[in-house]
Amino acid sequence: MLQERKKTARHEKIMSSLDELTYATRRQLQVINNLSGDRNAHRILHDMERDRLISSIRKEQKIYYLTNTGKQQIGSSQAELKQSWVTHVLMRNDLYIELGMPGDWRKEVPAKINGEMLLIPDAMFTRNGESHFVEIDNKQKMQTNIEKIKKYKKLSDAVFGQLNHTPTLIWYSLSDIRKEKLKSACERYGVKFKIY
Incomplete structure (x- = not known):
């Protein structure tokens, strides 16, 4: 009986993390939920798929998501999941892990100035009392990214005026050429940034 309760609690923890993450790889779930070794993680996720709590799609690897049964x-x-989001979401999950899984990580929360929405960062969190905004660069037009950087400059000035610190804009991109363009644009508009 105790073993069954532990198993249910572990499954619910994994489902809750999938609820937050939307999509996740085995490795991401393994790290976030402390599932120890690969074999153990595979066994647990296989059991959850068999019980129809989660399901998966296959890209280069298995990508897990909650089923309606798991959601209930x-x-x-x-909301309804869109497969077009998969790469973007997996990149955001990787960055979340890379940044040490910030406790106040919030995804897609509107950033407002004087009550007016300026933009919606892919994620945001605070570290050492300072705001950090996250943008995932995945197949988005560079001009769109530059427009975002201009908006982040306005947001940065507002945060500095209210909280007396300059927030950091964190970009995650898989392309060296795009990283250079993002770096150049952030420097040109005077935005404090970091690129992964």
């Missing part, structure tokens, strides 16, 4: 079990209000 944990009371998820997750």
